[in-house]
Amino acid sequence: MVVRDALTDDDVDRIFGALADRTRRDILTRAIERVQSVSALARQYDMSFAAVQKHVAVLERAALIVKEAHGREQLVHANRPTIARAIALLDQYEQLWIDRANQIAAILDSEGEVQ
């Protein structure tokens, strides 16, 4: 099953726009950690419920989170199948290790100049 077709430029703009804001990154982080109700999220921030709801809507439009009704609550969870999350995690760490290897090379190079 293919989860989504390839992203358009507009999709990518929406994702980057959504992730450009620290509060929204924080909301996404919490939603990845566990399912959250919008009201529980709202209690975490020094802003109005409506403001938090707007942030959630931006993340939802970027398809980063999914909202579902659960009784009177609106529950928010991250929109990612497990294998995609595994790939995302390995991608993060791949970049981290490439950066680490390059930083090691830079240290060794600078030592080489001193010697």
Added chain:
Amino acid sequence: MTVISTVKDPENLTLTIVAEFDAPPDRVWDVWENPRKLEQWWGPPTWPATFTRHDFVVGGESRYHMTGPTGETHAGFWQMTAIDKPTRIEFINGLAGPDGEPVPSMPAMSGSVIFEELGARTRMTAVTNFLDAAQMDTMLAMGMAEGMTLAVGQIDELLTTAVV
């Protein structure tokens, strides 16, 4: 080029990176053993690490924190499980609580690093294994929080991955 290859194995949550350096193994080893050198490369470029403890012996532990662009910090620890100078290091690397000490419920990964002499050069093979798939989401969130943001192609891959 420093990085020779990377292999990602999502089923086993394992990442392998092979890199080669223009220095003999003892000098590459030193960037792991010497905490003042280690902290120059362990953190992501925008999250430099500070090692406040680095007992580089089997059974020894390290404590570090990484400081982000706006001053926020994330703490972590190492527990050394094998050290064969200058050929092999194995350690557990976990995220720490706010007091900088290990928290059992927090995600951990195992690291295994092999150093091979190639004339005057060194090949370093580092294998990272995420120990518990259930902790993957927290790792991902922490990574995001630590500025390890995904590039466009990676987000594309993330959202288009075929699921069996």
